[in-house]
Every structure is written in C-alpha cells, then in structure tokens.
Amino acid sequence: MSVLVDISHRLGDFAIDARFESAGRLTALFGPSGSGKTTLINMIAGLIRPDKGCIEIDGRVLVDTGAGIFVPRHKRRIGMVFQDARLFPHMSVMSNLRYGRWFTPAAERYADMDSVVELLGIGPLLGRRPAKLSGGEKQRVAIGRALLASPRLLLMDEPLASLDEARKAEILPYIERLRDETKIPIVYVSHSVAEVARLASDVVMLAQGKVTASGPTEAVMQRLDLLPAEERGEGGAVLDTKVLRHDETFGMTVLGSAAGEIRVPRLAMKPGAPVRIRIRARDVMIATEKPTGLSALNILPGTIVAISPGEGATVEIGIDCNGATVLARITEQSRQVLKLRLGGKVFAVVKTVSFDRANTGAGLPLEVDG
Amino acid sequence: MNWLLDLTPDEWNAVRLSIKVATVAMLASLPPGVAIALLLARGQFWGKTLLNGLVHLPLVLPPVVTGYLLLLTFGKRGPAGAFLAEHFGIVFSFRWTGASLACGVMGFPLMVRAIRLSIEAVDRKMEAAAGTLGANPAWVFSTITLPLILPGLIAGAILSFAKAMGEFGATITFVSNIPGETQTLPSAIYTFTQVPGGDEGALRLTLISIVISMAALVASEVLARRVGRRMDIE
Numbered sequence: 270m271s272v273l274v275d276i277s278h279r280l281g282d283f284a285i286d287a288r289f290e291s292a293g294r295l296t297a298l299f300g301p302s303g304s305g306k307t308t309l310i311n312m313i314a315g316l317i318r319p320d321k322g323c324i325e326i327d328g329r330v331l332v333d334t335g336a337g338i339f340v341p342r343h344k345r346r347i348g349m350v351f352q353d354a355r356l357f358p359h360m361s362v363m364s365n366l367r368y369g370r371w372f373t374p375a376a377e378r379y380a381d382m383d384s385v386v387e388l389l390g391i392g393p394l395l396g397r398r399p400a401k402l403s404g405g406e407k408q409r410v411a412i413g414r415a416l417l418a419s420p421r422l423l424l425m426d427e428p429l430a431s432l433d434e435a436r437k438a439e440i441l442p443y444i445e446r447l448r449d450e451t452k453i454p455i456v457y458v459s460h461s462v463a464e465v466a467r468l469a470s471d472v473v474m475l476a477q478g479k480v481t482a483s484g485p486t487e488a489v490m491q492r493l494d495l496l497p498a499e500e501r502g503e504g505g506a507v508l509d510t511k512v513l514r515h516d517e518t519f520g521m522t523v524l525g526s527a528a529g530e531i532r533v534p535r536l537a538m539k540p541g542a543p544v545r546i547r548i549r550a551r552d553v554m555i556a557t558e559k560p561t562g563l564s565a566l567n568i569l570p571g572t573i574v575a576i577s578p579g580e581g582a583t584v585e586i587g588i589d590c591n592g593a594t595v596l597a598r599i600t601e602q603s604r605q606v607l608k609l610r611l612g613g614k615v616f617a618v619v620k621t622v623s624f625d626r627a628n629t630g631a632g633l634p635l636e637v638d639g
Numbered sequence: 640m641n642w643l644l645d646l647t648p649d650e651w652n653a654v655r656l657s658i659k660v661a662t663v664a665m666l667a668s669l670p671p672g673v674a675i676a677l678l679l680a681r682g683q684f685w686g687k688t689l690l691n692g693l694v695h696l697p698l699v700l701p702p703v704v705t706g707y708l709l710l711l712t713f714g715k716r717g718p719a720g721a722f723l724a725e726h727f728g729i730v731f732s733f734r735w736t737g738a739s740l741a742c743g744v745m746g747f748p749l750m751v752r753a754i755r756l757s758i759e760a761v762d763r764k765m766e767a768a769a770g771t772l773g774a775n776p777a778w779v780f781s782t783i784t785l786p787l788i789l790p791g792l793i794a795g796a797i798l799s800f801a802k803a804m805g806e807f808g809a810t811i812t813f814v815s816n817i818p819g820e821t822q823t824l825p826s827a828i829y830t831f832t833q834v835p836g837g838d839e840g841a842l843r844l845t846l847i848s849i850v851i852s853m854a855a856l857v858a859s860e861v862l863a864r865r866v867g868r869r870m871d872i873e
Contacts (some may be wrong), residue, residue, distance in 0.1 A: 314771050357768075630674070
C-alpha cells in the first residue's frame with residue numbers, strides 16, 4: 270500500500286507545492302492551520318482538483334493533470350471522515366452506515382456491518398437520528414460509515430479537532446484499533462503533536478504549503494525546530510516501549526525501552542502490551558554525572574549526538590541512549606556551565622509525574638488489566 | 640344551510656374542474672420548477688439574470704398580458720401550439736389543459752422561489768460526503784439533496800396550487816370561460832356577478848373557494864411539520 274502525492278496548486282494568495290510518498294499504516298499530515306493539509310487531503314478525496322500534478326494510490330493513478338486524468342470522487346473508493354462528521358440528518362444512524370454499501374461492487378465489499386459496529390461500539394446508536402448523538406458518537410458513526418463503503422484508503426480530516434478532551438480520549442482508542450485491527454491504510458490530518466505521536470506510523474510535516482520533513486514518526490518528531498510554534502512545548506522524543514511489569518506498591522508501571530527502564534504512572538494495560546510514549550523535551554533534565562539524592566526516578570545514561578539552538582535562550586540537546594534518542598530542552602546558560610558538547614557522556618533525567626494521559630495514552634477503557 | 644350544499648351541476652363542474660386544473664398545473668410545474676431552481680441556485684452561466692427575470696415575469700406582468708402572450712404562442716396558430724398539436728396531439732386553446740398551462744405559468748415564479756431558497760440552504764458538504772461514499776451526482780441528488788429540500792418543495796407546490804385555484808385573468812384571456820371545459824371557480828363567480836340574481840351562487844362558490852384554499856394550506860402545514868420532524872432539524 271502506498272500513497273504518492275505530487276501537486277502544485279494556487280488558492281488566491283496561498284500556494285501549495287507538495288510532494289510526498291508514504292507506505293505507512295497511518296500517515297499523519299501534520300502542520301499548523303493554514304499549512305495546506307486539509308487542501309491536500311481534499312485533493313486525495315477528489316473534492317478539489319489540483320492545478321498541476323499527480324496522485325497515485327497503490328499505483329492506481331487518480332489524478333494526472335499532464336495526461337488529463339481526473340477520477341471523480343465517487344469512483345475513487347476513498348473513505349473520508351470529516352472534522353464535522355457530516356452525517357445525513359434525514360437518515361437514521363443505520364441508514365447512514367449502510368449508505369456507502371450500495372455503491373460498492375459486491376466483489377469488493379470487505380467490511381461487514383457487525384464487525385464495524387462492534388469495532389466502534391456503536392451498537393446502541395443504530396436506531397437513533399444523528400441530531401440525537403453527542404459529538405463523539407457522531408464521529409464514531411462517521412468513521413463506521415466510511416469503513417462500510419469498503420474503501421481502499423481512509424482519510425481522516427482532524428476528526429478530533431472539534432471535540433473536547435474527554436471526547437477525544439473516547440475516540441482515540443477506536444482509531445488505534447482501526448489502525449491495528451483493519452488492513453485499511455489511513456491518512457490522518459492533525460495539528461496536534463499528542464495525536465500524531467500517539468497514532469502515526471509515518472509523518473509528513475507541512476508548513477506554508479510545503480513539505481518540510483517526512484518519514485517514520487520517531488525520526489520526524491525529533492525535528493523540534495519544524496513544529497508549529499504553538500505546539501513546540503509539546504515536542505519531544507517518541508519512544509516505542511513495552512509494559513514490563515506493574516509496581517502495585519507505588520502505583521506505577523515499568524516500561525521497557527531501548528534506552529532502559531522507564532517508570533510512568535500506573536497504566537491500565539497488560540504486561541507485554543506495546544505503549545508509545547512521548548518524552549517532552551522540556552521535561553528532560555541533563556546531568557553530567559549520575560545524580561544521587563534526586564527525586565526523579567528515570568535516569569537514562571547516554572551520549573550527546575546533537576546540539577541545536579532552540580527558541581530564545583534555549584538549546585535542544587539530542588541524547589543517544591543505547592539507540593533511542595531522547596531530546597532535552599535546556600538553557601544556553603546551563604549548556605555552558607555544564608560544558609556540554611557533542612560526544613559527551615551524560616544522564617537524561619525524567620520525572621515519572623511528567624507522564625500523563627496525553628503522552629502515554631494511559632487509562633484507556635479498551636484494555637483490561639491482566 | 641341547504642342552499643350552501645345544493646349546487647347546480649354547472650357549479651359542481653366548476654369546483655371539480657378547478658381542483659383538476661390546479662392539481663395538474665402544480666404537478667406539471669414541479670419537474671421544470673426544480674430544474675430551474677437548481678440552475679438559478681447553483682448554476683454559473685451567462686444569462687442567469689435574464690433567466691431569473693423571465694421566470695419572474697408572470698409575477699409582475701398584468702395577468703391579461705400573460706394570457707394574451709400564451710394565446711399568441713400556444714394558441715391554435717401560435718408556433719408552439721401548432722407544433723404540439725401536430726406532433727403530440729396536445730391542444731391548449733379553449734381546453735382545460737390550457738387553463739392548467741395558464742395557472743402553471745402564473746404560479747411558476749412562486750414555486751421556483753420557494754424551491755430555490757431551500758436548495759440554497761442545503762449544506763453542500765453533505766453532498767460532498769455522499770460523493771466520497773461512492774454516490775454519483777444523480778444518486779447524490781435523489782438521496783441527499785431532494786430529501787433535504789422536501790419542505791421547500793412542499794411549500795412551493797402548495798403555493799403553486801393556491802395560485803392556480805385563484806387564477807383568473809390569464810386563464811380567461813387564454814382559454815375563455817366555457818362551462819364544463821375552462822370555467823374554473825373564479826370564472827364561475829365572475830359569471831354569477833354579471834347576471835341578475837346571481838348573488839347566491841357567487842356566495843356559495845366563494846365559500847367553497849375559501850374552504851379549498853384553507854384545506855390546502857393546512858395540509859401543507861401538516862406535511863411540512865411531519866417532514867421536519869422526520870429530519871430532526873433542531
């Protein structure tokens with residue numbers, strides 16, 4: 270499965286000139302509002318016709334302006350989940366879900382009603398009208414409706430942006446299940462570091478209509494300098510870890526990662542379950558010798574592999590901890606006092622309490638303690 | 640009360656004819672009404688203002704003028720009238736079909752206005768969403784657009800029906816006032832007022848007119864409310 274987009278397009282004063290290719294399970298188009306990500310996804314869906322360029326899904330050409338090819342939206346078999354759900358108000362939830370089925374050739378229908386309803390937990394809603402659903406419920410039904418058309422690719426345009434934190438936490442696990450349990454590739458538009466770090470296998474970073482970086486999430490998210498200004502504080506290393514054990518005495522969970530053991534507040538997950546965590550750069554301290562008499566529980570030895578100027582009086586330090594890179598944001602003053610330089614041996618210090626729901630995906634209702 | 644229900648055969652004819660003429664006028668105007676409303680609401684083409692003006696012309700012209708224009712075009716020797724009579728056997732002049740045509744034309748601007756407003760209120764994003772689910776434009780129109788504009792469609796149809804029930808000037812100019820063929824309620828009332836001792840008949844038909852028009856209004860109200868409830872528009 271691969272998505273190839275190479276287009277240029279003008280919308281008044283705004284120009285998009287973007288090229289990317291991704292074969293990930295869930296590719297995030299990530300950037301601040303106005304960076305062109307929604308325009309790009311609308312082009313993939315066939316809602317906007319690009320001025321110039323081509324779009325290919327799995328080698329199937331959907332758009333090639335040079336050859337005069339433009340496959341209309343209803344022939345693309347690309348599902349789309351909109352930020353505002355867009356359920357049909359004159360139909361019940363059930364009819365909304367069935368809508369796309371009609372138009373899918375029988376031989377290509379792979380989604381079945383029962384498993385989609387179960388996957389999204391929307392069984393109790395089937396007889397209702399869209400107007401009687403909460404924002405989170407609407408969004409789940411919208412995802413189900415797109416899935417039941419058996420699309421080749423699922424596009425999600427900031428599906429969580431108009432929801433409050435509680436509703437977001439309600440939907441996120443369903444999107445994770447979608448990513449892990451169905452075979453359908455997803456392209457996901459977002460401006461939130463937390464969402465992207467948690468969901469994406471690959472990231473395409475956009476700014477002012479241009480692709481600034483693309484690749485696997487762990488690699489792209491290292492580029493703190495590319496993050497939108499309002500999200501910079503959320504930036505940090507993304508690590509894939511596993512639950513090793515729970516420490517019931519103190520209510521903590523011990524995660525195993527390449528960098529070593531990391532203690533986080535108790536997660537409701539079974540030992541062995543994969544957990545992706547994000548260690549915010551601003552939450553990481555640096556020590557030149559192994560600290561003692563310190564309350565922080567996570568002390569990871571490593572080597573400095575990158576030093577780059579951050580915003581204002583800060584510098585961003587990349588520390589290689591046994592293959593996993595941890596990022597730290599400290600002041601230039603501290604760097605000089607500690608005489609930090611490339612290749613120096615240091616310890617990255619992270620407080621357990623700096624991990625919360627937003628960067629560990631903790632407390633999800635779907636996984637039960639073992 | 641007896642004198643009210645004791646209608647002469649001619650009076651019954653007028654009542655039946657009026658309902659028939661108005662119903663046919665309304666039903667026949669619906670398809671072109673929706674098409675023109677769609678064109679005006681969404682089309683981007685040269686001459687849109689002209690088309691809009693043309694549609695509204697019957698609203699601003701004296702009805703007699705509209706009737707006379709119909710006579711010139713759809714009369715026996717008019718270009719459209721001769722063509723239709725020759726190729727399709729449809730004759731308008733001095734027939735009840737002509738009365739329907741006149742009524743339909745007079746009610747057309749009202750119908751188009753109502754439908755156009757409801758089309759402009761449709762959230763086009765819904766149609767885009769249906770497109771991504773695999774529906775081609777014709778399906779999108781029949782499963783999304785049409786149900787969403789149903790209240791406007793009903794309102795437009797009732798307006799057209801009510802207008803047809805009351806149409807007088809264009810009808811009498813185009814197809815005259817022939818009892819049993821083109822004499823609708825207003826023409827019959829007019830005839831009664833022109834003869835001595837016709838007051839009673841005129842009053843009877845006037846009351847019947849009021850009852851039919853009120854019934855149509857109430858029916859549209861009920862229908863629109865039921866559609867609205869079905870859609871749960873809050």
